[in-house]
Amino acid sequence: MARGKTQPLLQDRSGNESDQIEEPKDGNAQELTRTFNPRTQAWDIFRQQFWRLLFTAVLVALVIITLTIYDNRQAIAHKDKNAFNTITTILNLALGLNFLEAFKDMAKVLRWRVLANRKFTVRETDLILGGESLVKLSTLMRESMKKPLTCSVCACWLALNLLAQASVAIISLTYSMDNGVDSTTITTSSGMVSVPRVDCYYNDGNCTTAPDQPPEIAQNEAHAYGELTQGLEGCPYTTDEDIFSSSQDCQYFYSNNRQEFAYRFAEYNPRDRRRAYPYQTQRLIKTSPGQCYQYTPRDNDIYFTNSRDGPQSMVVHRFLDGTDEDLITVSRSKTAFDSTTYAYIGIQAPQNASAVACGPRCIWVYAIRFNGTVTHRGTDIFKCPITVSTVTNTADPAHFVPNNTARMAAASIALTGRYTNPIGDPMKHWQQYQLYPYGSHWETDTLTPQEVGSRMAEFAIGSLTGMANLNKHTTIPGTLPTLGFHLSVKWRYVVALMACITGVHCFLVGLIIFIARPVAIPGDSNLVTARLLQGMVSKLGEKGGLLKGKEIADAIQWEVLGSANGRGSVGYGVRDGKDGMVLEVGEGMVSRKELPGGRFPDGEYA
DSSP, X not given: OOTTOOOOSOBOTTSOBOOSOOOOOGGGOOOOOEEEOHHHHHHHHHHHHHHHHHHHHHHHHHHHHHHHHHHTOSOBOHHHHHHHHHHHHHHHHHHHHHHHHHHHHHHHHHHHHHHHHSOBOHHHHHXXXXXXXXXXXXXXXXXXXXXXXXXHHHHHHHHHHHHHHHHHXXXXXXXXXXXXXXXXXXXXXXXXXXXXXXXXXXXXXXXXXSTTSOHHHHHHHHHHHHHGGGGSOEEEESSHHHHHTSOTTOOEEEETTSSOEEEEEEEBOTTOTTOOSOEEEEEEEEEEEOSOEEEOOOGGGEEEEEETTEEEEEEEEEEEETTEEEEEEEEGGGOOTTEEEEEEOOSSOGGGOSTTEEETTEEEEEEEEOOBTTTTBOOEEEEEEEEEOOOSSOOSGGGOOOHHHHHHHHTGGGOOSOOBOOTTOOSOBOOEEEEEETTSTTOOTTOOHHHHHHHHHHHHHHHHHHHXXXXXXXXXXXXXXXXXXXXXXXXXXXXXXXHHHHHHHHHHHHHHHHHHTTSOOOOXXXXXXXXXXXXXXXXXXXXXXXXXXXXXXXXXIIIITOOSSSOOOBEEEEEXXXXXXXXXXXXXXXXXXXXXXXXXXXXXXX
């Protein structure tokens, strides 16, 4: 083959050049005419747009379902948070991409109505036909600054696209994944946990019941912790299930008749220095009064005696306990009109008591309610057995509260840590008294014997609560709480935004169908567009295969339409052909407004 000679590209099988495509046989000929009917076209456009609209509705529903599922979960673990972020990111991206494609589909329909309405330059026509591209639409707006209507329509369509994407982005502003702050937002696993030491009352890290510790310290702390009861939040309960379903705010519990009190133990993450997010266990310890008794001493059954605190420093109250005579001695400094004095009358310390013990975890506690001018009452003596239960649902020796600590708590309302020493007796007698004046929560004015016992048991549970909250901690295997996350959803904005997204999409579909009714809308294939541009572009002949769109538009504008300044115009319309009505984009087309009724005529188009 000689250099410079062009080899023909198409040859027949015999080696001869072929300059045409063989005509199909009659039996295989395709029908190239189509009937235009606005009603049929409207349904075709609806079917095309319906799947985009349905996909929007499905994605919106999935977003709402995802938010509902995670919003119903009180505590969300870190891995579940990552899963939530992944799901919502995918849904938001899918919704944004669906909107982008939906607007492209709408632009491909609208471009034919725009071209049919008026005449444009070849360059403008080219950009309008590529109007599904926001870049080309921006170029059209920039090049049409002297045409306010064209520029405004482009700006509105760009703004609508941006608003659609912004609405999807705003979805993430209607909810937030917040860090947990308390036990309602924890996730749990097995691990080493921090629990309070409850084997005794601790002071400066030392067990106060140890042999090398003065016994006064433990008794004083037991009472001091009980005094904190008034600052604790108590919650009522009927069954243990009420306790287990309660919030972290409940620091102790009382039965409806206030004859039983309970404390619920917690386990902590060793990293939780502030004890902010405990795991609330099912371990309980309870206090309760048994059968309480009331005695009224006669005036001649009260007398004074001497002690090391001075002459006649003790008041002796003699009373009948059933058929037996009994007496109780109270320090005179611990008596006052219109007041109540609680008394522990054991000789041994409460943890070692025997005579005043009513069981291994039970102590008899007394209360003397003195007469006075304010209450106008007589003097009464109350005697109550206060019992501290064992800890339920224990799984480790560190969970147990020993008997001696339980007896200390039972007697705590009367303890001061100060012993009495009768004259001539070198042994310490641990009889102790606590005075509460009229108006105090612990004063017993108008209370029945069982209500007096309720005060004693409530003080005991407060003492145990204080011990559990203030004692030093130890680390043991348990249920490890980890602070999780909680989804906060602004449902009012979520519902409004989702309804707006779906509603606007429905409205746009309806609007597109309405706008497209007067115009025959060709398919969106590039071949269809090429067919409609054939009459105008073919006039360039074989030239321009590698030119850019703007260069071809300028060439057509100059060479075909004979206008270098862009005043020459083309449009989309109808013309008569040899085989009937023909749709085409080119010069001299009859625009929609020039047609009868302002619409493309119904019928067959070649």
